[in-house]
Amino acid sequence: MNYSELSAAIQTYTENNFPAITLADGSTSSSTAQINRFIQQAEQRIYNTVQFPFLRKNVTGTVTPNNKYLSCPEDFLSSYSLAIFSGSGPYTFLLNKDVNFMREAYPTPTDTGTPKYYALFGPTPDAIYSAELHYYYYPESITTAVTTWLGDNFDTVLLYGSLIEAYTFMKGEADMIGLYEGKYKEALALAKRLGDGLERQDAYRSGQYRQAVT
DSSP states (O other), X not given: OOHHHHHHHHHHHHTOOOOOEEOTTSOEEOHHHHHHHHHHHHHHHHHTTOOOXXXXXXXXXXXXXXXXXXXXXXXXXXXXXXXXXXXXXXXXXXXEOOHHHHHHXXXXXXXXXXXXXXXXXXXXXXXXXXXXXXEEEOOOOXXXXXXXXXXXXOHHHHHHHHHHHHHHHTTOOHHHHHHHHHHHHHHHHHHHHHHTTGGGOOHHHHOOOOOOOO
16 A cells, blocks of 8 residues: 555545644644644554564664764664674674663773673773664655555554544544554554564474464
8 A cells, every 4th residue: 555545545434535724823734744644643653563674774883982872873763782893803792771770880981991781882982893783763654755665564554543543633433433443453463463473483493383273
């Protein structure tokens, strides 16, 4: 399902083309802006609920001496792993720790060494290191990309998530919102089965997936 199909489906299901409205501050929100907001809110909810492997990226950077910070990418959602290495040397994966731990373990910022942990680096780097960050990210919204992996592979969860936002905006009847919520949860369960289950295992290591017969 591409953006045009999704937008048309939202209007068809709700029987509402969301005409332009005047907001409290006097500005105008067009039909497209309203529908895009519903879709983007649904995407945010989905991407923060299911960690699809396709949402993973890796970037490299440089850790500098006496600097305990490393900038995050603009589309950063959450970290998967962080490693440092020097030249062609081996990778050293850092352990993710709470900032409180770092402050207590390394109370003096001038204490330097090879980093072992991250939240802030601990200890503060003593030399230049290359860093490789694997992280989960927010992909471009279907409202601007037109087609996305989510729209192509799990359009039901995106559709019903958008309908919940649209019908809430309309102050629709509780039974219809409940219906959309139920459909959304059904679709989300299938998405989680793939993103948090099947795509994190294979038959060789985990055995074939088996569904209990009822």
